Amino acid sequence: MQSILQAEQLTSVRGERTLFSGLDLTVDSGQLYQIEGPNGAGKSTLLRILAGLLKPQAGEIKFCAENCDQVRGEFLRDMLFIGHKAAVKPELTAIENLEFFAAVQGHPLQAPPFELLAQLGLVGLEDVPAGHLSAGQQRRIALTRLWLTSARLWILDEPFTSLDTAGIALLHKRFGEHLAAGGAIVLTSHQPLDWAGQAFVRMQLEYQW
Numbered sequence: 391m392q393s394i395l396q397a398e399q400l401t402s403v404r405g406e407r408t409l410f411s412g413l414d415l416t417v418d419s420g421q422l423y424q425i426e427g428p429n430g431a432g433k434s435t436l437l438r439i440l441a442g443l444l445k446p447q448a449g450e451i452k453f454c455a456e457n458c459d460q461v462r463g464e465f466l467r468d469m470l471f472i473g474h475k476a477a478v479k480p481e482l483t484a485i486e487n488l489e490f491f492a493a494v495q496g497h498p499l500q501a502p503p504f505e506l507l508a509q510l511g512l513v514g515l516e517d518v519p520a521g522h523l524s525a526g527q528q529r530r531i532a533l534t535r536l537w538l539t540s541a542r543l544w545i546l547d548e549p550f551t552s553l554d555t556a557g558i559a560l561l562h563k564r565f566g567e568h569l570a571a572g573g574a575i576v577l578t579s580h581q582p583l584d585w586a587g588q589a590f591v592r593m594q595l596e597y598q599w
């Protein structure tokens with residue numbers, strides 16, 4: 391199996407507290423990697439470090455066996471990060487948000503994405519500013535990125551937050567397709583993941599005092 395992401399000897403200190411030190415992890419192609427742990431343990435911090443949004447105090451991150459800083463352009467093209475906030479532009483409609491995501495990812499939409507919006511249960515809400523929608527509906531808009539991206543590595547902070555059962559099932563299906571195509575996913579989730587038949591790794595981040 392090919393390793394997509396490797397972290398070696400990571401240390402992160404926030405304020406007075408060392409969240410983790412000497413942390414190693416390897417995420418392979420086709421693998422779903424779940425980071426678990428109590429509130430404040432440092433899961434979001436770790437994801438932001440893995441996505442290159444925050445510098446660790448020590449350690450190295452490699453993308454396809456190359457130091458991430460040295461292959462930054464390739465890494466940014468091939469990695470999708472979605473943070474734990476809804477991550478939508480509230481003043482834009484669902485369609486405008488999708489057009490924005492697609493353009494940012496370098497694949498501008500050729501036609502309005504009605505089919506994708508229907509698939510995500512957003513029919514009839516296309517023209518409403520996202521900020522007027524419910525938390526779960528905003529989350530669904532944010533997650534449409536997963537249908538618009540060609541990135542191999544997905545880093546997702548609490549992707550199931552605010553989603554109903556149908557939304558969770560939709561996301562599971564999309565994850566399955568991505569992993570089957572050789573992609574990899576690193577995520578945090580406070581909900582237990584029922585994942586069968588795919589490479590699934592769980593890592594527990596303890597709260598360090």
Ligand SMILES: Nc1ncnc2c1ncn2[C@@H]1O[C@H](COP(=O)(O)OP(=O)(O)OP(=O)(O)O)[C@@H](O)[C@H]1O
Nearest residue numbers: 404405409427428429430431432433434435436578
């Ligand atoms: N920008 C920041 N400056 C200083 N400390 C921060 C900053 N961001 C986070 N922290 C601290 O780092 C610690 C870990 O936060 P983090 O958000 O990574 O935890 P988490 O495991 O994702 O928690 P949760 O399960 O509640 O989402 C917390 O104590 C938090 O206060």
